[in-house]
Amino acid sequence: TQLLEQSPQFLSIQEGENLTVYCNSSSVFSSLQWYRQEPGEGPVLLVTVVTGGEVKKLKRLTFQFGDARKDSSLHITAAQPGDTGLYLCAGHQTGANNLFFGTGTRLTVIP
Amino acid sequence: NAGVTQTPKFQVLKTGQSMTLQCAQDMNHEYMSWYRQDPGMGLRLIHYSVGAGITDQGEVPNGYNVSRSTTEDFPLRLLSAAPSQTSVYFCASSRGSTSYNTEAFFGQGTRLTVV
Numbered sequence: 315t316q317l318l319e320q321s322p323q324f325l326s327i328q329e330g331e332n333l334t335v336y337c338n339s340s341s342v343f344s345s346l347q348w349y350r351q352e353p354g355e356g357p358v359l360l361v362t363v364v365t366g367g368e369v370k371k372l373k374r375l376t377f378q379f380g381d382a383r384k385d386s387s388l389h390i391t392a393a394q395p396g397d398t399g400l401y402l403c404a405g406h407q408t409g410a411n412n413l414f415f416g417t418g419t420r421l422t423v424i425p
Numbered sequence: 426n427a428g429v430t431q432t433p434k435f436q437v438l439k440t441g442q443s444m445t446l447q448c449a450q451d452m453n454h455e456y457m458s459w460y461r462q463d464p465g466m467g468l469r470l471i472h473y474s475v476g477a478g479i480t481d482q483g484e485v486p487n488g489y490n491v492s493r494s495t496t497e498d499f500p501l502r503l504l505s506a507a508p509s510q511t512s513v514y515f516c517a518s519s520r521g522s523t524s525y526n527t528e529a530f531f532g533q534g535t536r537l538t539v540v
Contacts, residue, residue: 323465347529349529354534355534356429356532356534357468357529358531362528402468404468404529411473411475412458412473414470415460415467416467417465417466417467418465
């Protein structure tokens with residue numbers, strides 16, 4: 315069973331378009347992280363959100379943590395080819411010793 | 426600062442062979458972990474360690490062993506390779522496991538094929 319489900323699994327868009335990626339769970343998380351992974355590399359942390367309803371912005375990327383801390387979204391404005399990669403959400407639960415990773419969204423931005 | 430170093434990058438094994446994937450970090454992180462990544466399944470935790478001498482099982486531990494004799498090193502051993510273990514393996518480290526905002530640093534991965 316997967317604690318965190320991401321949608322869509324694949325996304326191919328034209329440069330300049332906007333997109334939103336979702337990370338959903340029926341479980342509550344004390345924090346949620348978003349990572350980006352490029353081919354042949356390990357994931358790299360983009361952001362951590364810790365408060366229900368929190369919104370964080372990283373240039374053209376906007377991250378939101380759901381009010382109930384069960385879900386999160388990543389919105390990219392005016393996507394660029396450099397945004398291409400695998401986006402992974404990862405949640406931490408209170409008392410747990412590890413991160414639970416989502417299923418991933420593979421984004422391709424076409425020039 | 427090398428971060429997390431994994432070796433080898435690529436490996437082909439025959440069914441039944443054993444091998445060790447190496448992982449070393451130079452950030453003095455207490456927490457280290459091993460994940461496998463398969464298409465459509467994200468990263469699944471195999472084993473983890475909260476400090477030298479302490480290891481525990483993750484979500485998919487069967488067929489793998491680990492040990493943590495030093496803070497820096499966390500090798501993953503495949504006891505008798507099976508085709509189902511064909512995957513990309515990632516080692517990660519972080520300052521701690523209980524801090525809710527702990528960033529995980531990943532190695533570049535080992536692509537393993539079992540034939």
